[in-house]
Amino acid sequence: MNRIGKTPGKLALLSLSVLTALAMPAGAAEEAVATRDVVVTASRTEQDIKETPSAVEVITRAELDTLGANNLADALKLATSINVSSPAMAGSNVTVRGMSTRHTLIMINGRRLVSEGSYSTANSYELERINMQNVERIEIVRGPVSSLYGSDALGGVINIITRRPEQEQLTFSLSPQRYTDKTSIGSDNYSLRYDTGKNNKWGWIISADRTETDAYANADNTTKNQFGRKENLNLDGTYDLADDKFLDVAVNLLREDLNGRSTETSGALRNDSYDNTRDQYSLGLRGKTKNGDYQIRTYYGEHDKVNKGFLVNNGQLVDFDVSNRKTWALEGHVSQQLGTNHLLTTGGEFRTETYRGTRIGTGDKVFDITYGSITKQGSEADIDYSALYVQDEWLASERLLVIPSLRYDNSNRFASNISPKLGMTYKMNANYRLKVNVGKGFKAPTLDDMYMEMTKIMGGMTVHVTGNPDLKPEKSTSYELGIEGEQGSTFGKLTYFVNDVTDLISTKTNVSFVPGVGMRADSTYLNEDKADIDGIEFEIGRHLSDKLSLKLNYTYLEATGKTGQRLEGRAKQQGTVQLHYDNIRANGISAVLWNEWKKDYLYAASSNTNKTYALWNVSVNKKWNDNFSSYVGVENIFNKKDIELNLLGAMVQAGMTFKL
Template structure:
């Protein structure tokens, strides 16, 4: 009863704040070239040069030049971002040394319903999100909890999708093959239909399919999951007036994947992963005299079915199922209070539900049987509510100050306040000084609090137990940077500090159980901390109207509570890039780049550090307004390291037709 009353109060508070915001006067911006603006850093349209945050935009032209099909491929040249493939499956990403689970990944500002455990949060999204329907990717490095709350402890990656323009059908085909093993690779297919303006409605319907071949290790296990992944997206806009729009979004994901691993005594096991995700949203946005607004409701459901079989006999040995649901309401409004103040206020209400065999709450316990195996499942739920406010204060023609603060509450943890203060100071017409100070936080997930999992991984039985007494992870962050452009040269230099406390980690005990073998028992604890300091350096020069050279470099000092280095991070990393564009209507663009890492800590227990560099090239040719193609080679010199998932040189090609 108390919970019901609490939820009604939170929902009423949220509704009042949104309705109040929608009654405020709203301001209409002039058209701005979206290649030079960022909306994620402040939730408002702002020029990249003006925003105090450390940001980066990957444009549609960049994606075409790279021939990128997945989010992981698109991020390979980004500053202070490391993408790697762990032994299990999926990919991990660190932004300025923060873990994969500390990065908030969104599509058009919407959260994804996905895996939420300590080990798997965000790990599969880098392959799931296809780039064919993407207009640009906006990256904010550093905590953005003052606007986005939990999960934005390390940064935000916001994928902005294409908007309807003209009636057009686009078909793309692109195979990828490893050299020396031409039967192994990935085939990508995509289809997109743009209706253009049909009276007041406009739609983009897109579908893509990836067929992934198994890459076998010498023991006939597979390095990653293989099978098929399919997406269907329908995004529509109805124009009530020139300044009022209704947005409808439907996104469907289906995965049918396999993976082979070794069980005890060298016995091969085949795992199947049948996943589905349905996400829907309905939003109203508009502009009036002094600002703009958006209100949106959303719902998402993710089903996961994982079964394990003996490869030799097909006998079922284990299974796990889960169902996750997320639904909520959010809204914000930006109001031009005066020539020097743009005020943004917003609210959010969100509920997450989790039902499955890897959770042990004792709530609504049920049995599920496959074959001769019966498992017990249960349910968990968490409610979130939040309010935030931000002021973009143009003090004078040289100084912009942006204070923001957000209050997050939940029925599972106490309220949290996340403030941030950003500043951009124009030293002169060419150079700018930027500074940020703020606090971030990440609430423990339902998995972290209520996990109850026993699973055979390799030759070891792993048992993981959640901890309902976990506290949110919190951070204090600081950064100071200078950036500028002069003539043909441009660059940035940023020093950042991110001190994290109450970091969630695992306490693991390994024992030998007679008749079973090795067993690892783990539970989650708030006993760790991280001190992550670093320097980011970006520099470039336009050599001519066709050639541009760029370089980025990051030095990272990431340590835990005892001073030990944090695993899965490089002390130094960077890229060197040579870009070419002959600037013709039917022209050629290309990029040759080197990505390198020095002292990448692969294993802290075994003290394994790795240093390596990879050369890559991609060339895109536009033959006409309706036909283009690309060709490229990743890892040109064929470096192999199965621990790092470096599997040799890969040839990539693709064609795109427009009708």
């Protein structure tokens, strides 16, 4: 095993860099860095970022405005140890510390989403679906958090926290984007938000958004992207039952009408339509007591998807698939202060999932469905989850905070699992902190992984995928050691992390030529792989003045599989250099210029194809008065293109927001 710990020179050099920078004398701004205050995702309780042992990052509302972020993919551009890529026709992928997209738990206000769940599509479409207009902040926890959130959090958690009602206001935003060398191609983003403020005891926020994306066509008229329309309608309400007691109501509706053009094995041009509807509802009670707080809520979601394929030349239907996913959850937790040094949190969750569709082959509740001249058979699968967890925030001394946590998960489809974690924050002095985390995580196989039965034309090849009901949960053991601090105008972090994953689910594929059919790939899922993912995260920044700051983040990653091969879709080194400006005026300007770069990004493991590249980007936001602001930005300023990486050149984006 190739541990970074066996290359002490690199670690020592980075350590020296952090300590040297932190020891630099203060410049114009003598105050310690103002961190983004409080997070709730790392421990399910309110915690100061400096106190929490977990590796946490917060993206604020102001930063979203400066970036001109329309969706979650946009919002994550500057985050540490996170890589967002856009493989053609398949949404976006996000890796956290080298863990794949399906190992990241994405939540909205702590609620899971009902979404695609297959090996290749889990989470991929959510990065473009989640609009930023009604978002207050995004909390990111890097590293496994199964001790609190159970399955799906092997890589980390991204929790989108929405705004709460404040004052009556109507907000409208418009944001077009266009490629500089294809000025007719891009997307248009519209959003509308109405905040009622407090009306007696009720407060409501109604928000709606639409994204219309153009087709980016290849020379043969196939497309590099899915194009069409996405729409969201959200209703979020809060009722003040009494002092420090609230009832929360949420309704979230998604509608997608998308298309993509590809080719059949015969070479004929094919258009695929993707019609998606998703309805989610939530009802919750939360409050505070003299010595703690509590929350209990239930939520339900249903996602329908219809995919049809037509020949472009004559409109003939050649394939289709349908699916219906449902999830219902009941969860709650109570935090109670015990004495002066312990905050005990206990909680539980019960959740059910049902998947009914033409890509499921259980033989249970079989049905036939016909579109045009094609009839397909489908079936149904379901899974139940239940869990209990406990956490103690123990202030062992004025300098030492110890947080042990433990979660027990059970299901009707896999064996029970226990996920422990121990986190510690030690204050070396007023400015420096040492943080340690040790824990275990797991990810249960999805219904798709276990019961998939799919045949589909993809890239001119017939692909057949068969699930495996005997799959076991993927499991990880993680270790993390970090030092962070502030000295005057300078701040920094250095973290070494290890995440060893066993029983990693992978695909075993056999490719053959079938007479009369062409090339065929037969795949199934197996627990045959493992991953050893070690890395170093380095963050440093300095306030050059009260208006200007410079930040740098860097990640060195060793991610290998069972045979020692590097894991595909990861960069050995990546980072950003960011210059932030804010003139701190009521009608002011904020801006960010940044360079994002990757070195030895493994694009294709089979051919050992590595990519190294850097992109320059800029975004400027101007607040003209209390009711009007605008921004303009350029992604990929120097027009870098790489078809394999789906880098399609420079894009200009602009936007304006009106408030009434």
